[in-house]
Amino acid sequence: MADEVRSPAKKRRKTDKKHLDQKEDIERQQQSAKGTEALSDSLGLTLVGPYDMLSGSFNDISESDITSYHLHWRYYYDPPEFLTVIKGDDKTGFHLGYYRDDPKSSPVFVASNQVKKTCEFTVLGENLFAAISKFLGDFMKTPGGKSKPKSLKTLQASLVSEAKELKYNLETSTPAIKARNKKVVCKTFNKAGIVVPVDVNDVGYRPLTVTDGELKKILKRITEGKNEQEKEPGSEDLQEIMTLVQFANDECDYGMGLELGVDLFCYGSERFSQCHFTADAAGVQASW
Numbered sequence: 001m002a003d004e005v006r007s008p009a010k011k012r013r014k015t016d017k018k019h020l021d022q023k024e025d026i027e028r029q030q031q032s033a034k035g036t037e038a039l040s041d042s043l044g045l046t047l048v049g050p051y052d053m054l055s056g057s058f059n060d061i062s063e064s065d066i067t068s069y070h071l072h073w074r075y076y077y078d079p080p081e082f083l084t085v086i087k088g089d090d091k092t093g094f095h096l097g098y099y100r101d102d103p104k105s106s107p108v109f110v111a112s113n114q115v116k117k118t119c120e121f122t123v124l125g126e127n128l129f130a131a132i133s134k135f136l137g138d139f140m141k142t143p144g145g146k147s148k149p150k151s152l153k154t155l156q157a158s159l160v161s162e163a164k165e166l167k168y169n170l171e172t173s174t175p176a177i178k179a180r181n182k183k184v185v186c187k188t189f190n191k192a193g194i195v196v197p198v199d200v201n202d203v204g205y206r207p208l209t210v211t212d213g214e215l216k217k218i219l220k221r222i223t224e225g226k227n228e229q230e231k232e233p234g235s236e237d238l239q240e241i242m243t244l245v246q247f248a249n250d251e252c253d254y255g256m257g258l259e260l261g262v263d264l265f266c267y268g269s270e271r272f273s274q275c276h277f278t279a280d281a282a283g284v285q286a287s288w
Contacts, residue, residue, distance in 0.1 A: 189266035196255035205255030
């Protein structure tokens with residue numbers, strides 16, 4: 001799914017290599033895989049993103065020609081918190097990667113998305129070994145997987161053995177993921193949810209005044225209305241929500257604005273990607 005707004009080619013923003021946090025299991029997976037195409041024949045997966053750096057793909061590229069390391073292999077619905085490390089079927093846009101709540105912290109889980117089907121992410125575990133183990137188990141149940149059971153079982157045994165030696169948890173839901181889920185203040189359109197600092201007085205987040213379903217109906221009226229008269233009621237409803245977000249910001253409940261921003265991003269319309277904000281005595285006004 002092409003994206004002219006979020007495309008790396010459209011954003012000439014350089015980012016230092018040191019900001020790409022190389023998790024230990026990325027390096028371990030690279031050592032085990034012995035090449036970015038090591039999982040291609042067996043699972044139809046290709047190691048990308050950080051693996052392109054580890055394999056030397058960037059060695060002969062000038063820094064001035066690099067758009068942004070953070071936008072490398074970024075798909076349409078990938079938020080800034082997500083970093084793609086493995087790609088799969090191009091027909092569905094399947095890919096998986098690390099998800100962070102805080103750019104300065106380690107990833108909270110590995111998730112997958114099928115960009116040509118949905119904006120939603122599926123949690124596969126807290127490390128790459130767990131994610132590939134889950135994918136492998138599901139793949140073995142498909143016609144393609146059933147055609148080569150011996151090689152896949154060998155791969156599975158090797159993966160489990162390596163993970164055991166490294167003491168990696170292969171469960172899709174671990175104590176760390178469960179602890180993170182308790183901190184999630186709301187489920188966004190992409191189902192990853194957001195985690196924001198909330199103090200003892202519950203300052204930091206307040207919920208949107210509409211449900212996810214109601215917000216989607218508002219956005220649909222704006223994007224699918226046949227004329228401005230049909231779009232206007234939706235625009236007015238969204239403007240009211242944005243005014244409430246301004247009030248929330250004034251009172252330090254910044255999570256409300258983050259929730260709305262993530263939902264607008266996940267809705268996928270370029271109309272909202274090109275949204276402009278202006279502020280005056282009457283408050284924040286948006287145009288799109």
